[in-house]
Amino acid sequence: MTPESASVHPTSVVSPDAVLGSGVRVGAFCSIHANVTVGDGSFVDSHTVLGAQTADFYADPASYEPKPCRIGPGAVVRSHSVVYAGVEIDAAFECGHHVTVREGTRIAEGVRVGTYSDLQGNLTIGRYARIHSNVFVSQLTTLEEFVWLFPHVMLADDPHPPSDTCTHGPTIRRFAVISARAVVFPSVEVGEGALVGAMALVRDDVPPNAVVVGVPARVVGSTTDVTCDDGRLERVYPWWTHFRRGYPEGVLPEPGSDA
Amino acid sequence: MTPESASVHPTSVVSPDAVLGSGVRVGAFCSIHANVTVGDGSFVDSHTVLGAQTADFYADPASYEPKPCRIGPGAVVRSHSVVYAGVEIDAAFECGHHVTVREGTRIAEGVRVGTYSDLQGNLTIGRYARIHSNVFVSQLTTLEEFVWLFPHVMLADDPHPPSDTCTHGPTIRRFAVISARAVVFPSVEVGEGALVGAMALVRDDVPPNAVVVGVPARVVGSTTDVTCDDGRLERVYPWWTHFRRGYPEGVLPEPGSDA
């Protein structure tokens, strides 16, 4: 079902059972399956797949019954990205190119996911979380609202690979920041407002507002200790005291308030 | 050549010289070159390229003679993947999205390769090896049967980059496990049944059944020392004593036997 106001590039293959909202724009060479709903005002860039088949399709195509795939409103899905059946994404989602979002992923409002990031499915992402490029998020992971995962972060889920009875991803509490290339071990909890340094290997829980660095990671201080070396900022953390770009009015705590 | 039982999405471009087996399904927007054979019952997802040109094509297109690209039977090639000319893949291959398999790659039966993994070519992969997401496998690498490479593992090939006379990838012996984000140095041998920890940097050969961790990696014990912290498993390694999902009957050693 495609309203008048939607625009679908003639090269794209959109199932007649897919539901496109008002003003949706679909670029060239997209494949949008029957189980898909795209909310009003969303952009679906070229070469994307929405509602991709889960593994049970390949085992028995005839009896495959795809779960719904719901995206938007106000989404931007950039080119060559793949969103599976069984994914639900709230308003104002934005993702980069070549992103993969597998089944059982539940994404709240205002989340952004960078190019090449791989959401392995069966995970939840809270409001306004931001995931940068090439992040690997394993299954059974919880990202609370306003967390930041920087490029090439890995959230692992298998304590003695390969296992399938013992896997469980980490939990990242609200406003926590995981810096580039860090690895967080299975079932680890990173506390609210904590900061994990670049390339750290986090094997133990991180207390709220702690700073951890190293391989393996150790607590080296509190986020209140972190300074801006070039002096441009008085206070670096909590980051929302100075970084507010892209967040709608009223969504972040007020500078000066408590989170 | 496409049999009646095969189904090719009308948007796909399949060379009349490509050979598709019985029951093959080709999704939308695929490019399947003349040098390609796809075995019976295979799935080729949307936006894939099979039989991609090697570098000599760009040097002199007129005289380019592509080597064969053979996949299947029973393959699942997920969307946006690229398989080069000069690749031979046996039965029951399965790969994720955005995978790249370059020329000179020889893959035995039952191998799986995860999303964004990059097989650089001129390498061999043994039966039922499993390669997870975003793994980098350099040239002149040997993976024996039943090895596991977890997400973001890197198998390197250049001892003093850039060189072209001295490059040689590692050899990973059967049943060995390389955990997430580990790097294995050129020409290193990881012994049968060994376990490399997450984010380890492996510069020296790893004895059979040894456990190595750290940067650089050191032997810290034997796989028999590894326990399941939450007590769900009595014995963690060899992994095939408890993990058997997805392997056909009779393929893995029997629990209780020797590998």
Place this chain on the structure above:
Amino acid sequence: MTPESASVHPTSVVSPDAVLGSGVRVGAFCSIHANVTVGDGSFVDSHTVLGAQTADFYADPASYEPKPCRIGPGAVVRSHSVVYAGVEIDAAFECGHHVTVREGTRIAEGVRVGTYSDLQGNLTIGRYARIHSNVFVSQLTTLEEFVWLFPHVMLADDPHPPSDTCTHGPTIRRFAVISARAVVFPSVEVGEGALVGAMALVRDDVPPNAVVVGVPARVVGSTTDVTCDDGRLERVYPWWTHFRRGYPEGVLPEPGSDA
């Protein structure tokens, strides 16, 4: 504008305002926007996007005015790659599959970029620089001529993430080599001809011709100390004394001369 000598696959969508040079070949399922110029003799593989929209398009499509995207002559852009508006690339560019080149990137002659590499934009790359697979190059980075970045190198730009006033990428001086999986911190300078070891974490400036390894990286010697363990090469660095593959005649220093 497409000359007689150019060949565009009939499935591709090429804006009538795009300018394709003589002998350009465009593969299947490409999307080439109006702001694109492709130089003579270039190859554009299947499933690529040239001239992709920048973020301001999604904010207000009606008033979006794309900057030019200029590539070539003699380029090879492999499949599933995305080159943004606002990118300028000189002659003899070559890239792998699934590459992303964002706006504000200025690439000089003879540069190569590997599969899955992510150039975040607002950066400059000098002549004959070579970037291998899955390299992350942050914004405000400078790569001088003849640098090498090996697989999974990360050049970071944010000293206390997330910030937007304090971000600045590293500067890599000519002929320097960054080995696989290394991370270079924001604003760090890696000196001319220096060598960064695999998986090093570089927080401080690296002197010219120094070798640094470790987490965090420390100077362990000079490139003149590096030997070829299997004895095939007498002298390993400067690398151009023995590695000259793919460089046109006269471009590299003569072996025996100074750089």
